């Protein structure tokens with residue numbers, strides 16, 4: 001099946017930005033424009049609420065929203081369902097003194113989702129090291145009215161976990177650069193590349209997975225952090241299960257007392273879990289979430305959640 005055919009089976013996902021309006025208001029708005037609640041595939045004008053993600057609507061794959069006033073004013077974010085999982089799993093705190101980090105933020109879909117889940121309160125630091133992507137991020141955050149976000153054009157690895165500005169951080173979202181192999185319309189190209197250059201592909205994945213592991217270990221050094229969500233849009237175990245296993249074995253994880261969040265805390269009703277064969281401890285696979293581009297009407301995606309129950313600890317950073 002071609003990437004285009006796969007993409008044609010993925011609904012147009014519309015996440016309602018509840019900082020600017022409610023999902024009920026959004027539904028009324030789309031009904032006033034001729035849409036009606038049904039299944040997204042029953043008719044080009046049908047739409048539905050998603051069964052797993054609150055405030056996510058599904059429209060027909062052919063629907064375009066780029067010229068729609070709801071999109072132009074930041075009231076909706078066009079975001080694949082699987083890409084909504086990390087912020088939901090992180091479940092950030094909503095108090096005025098909350099401190100949360102989105103370590104790799106641009107273009108800002110997950111940052112705006114986190115900001116909305118924090119009810120636009122507390123402080124959300126959004127780090128992005130690439131200058132051009134940082135400017136896209138700031139535009140997106142302004143459009144979505146994310147008043148509690150402080151975007152910072154910095155490399156996350158250069159941020160000192162004990163810096164008083166960041167040391168109170170309790171929740172970190174980590175969605176680092178990856179191969180992007182789960183993105184459906186890139187799949188055909190990727191398969192070709194894999195066939196032609198297996199060695200290059202292996203080398204690229206090794207570099208990426210080393211970088212991803214370094215990012216998780218750095219997040220684990222923040223003294224007050226209790227929850228870290230790691231995600232990729234990759235289908236490769238090397239960037240997913242293998243990175244998680246290495247992270248659990250790392251000095252940072254052992255010193256900090258991190259473990260994987262149990263199944264009931266990570267989308268328990270989502271059926272597709274991690275690949276048990278790729279884990280050191282196969283039982284841990286149920287603590288991981290996967291999305292299959294062939295089977296789930298989403299892009300390929302992966303989510304893991306590291307937690308610790310103890311209070312701030314004194315790591316040597």
Ligand code: SAM
Pocket residue numbers: 083103104105106107108109110111127128129130133154155156157175176177178
């Ligand atoms: N979370 C974003 C969203 O949902 O819109 C997508 C993030 S994208 C997969 C990864 C981003 O991380 C890229 O913009 C990349 O430039 C940035 N990045 C990679 N390494 C970084 C680092 N060490 N520090 C900060 N940002 C980094």
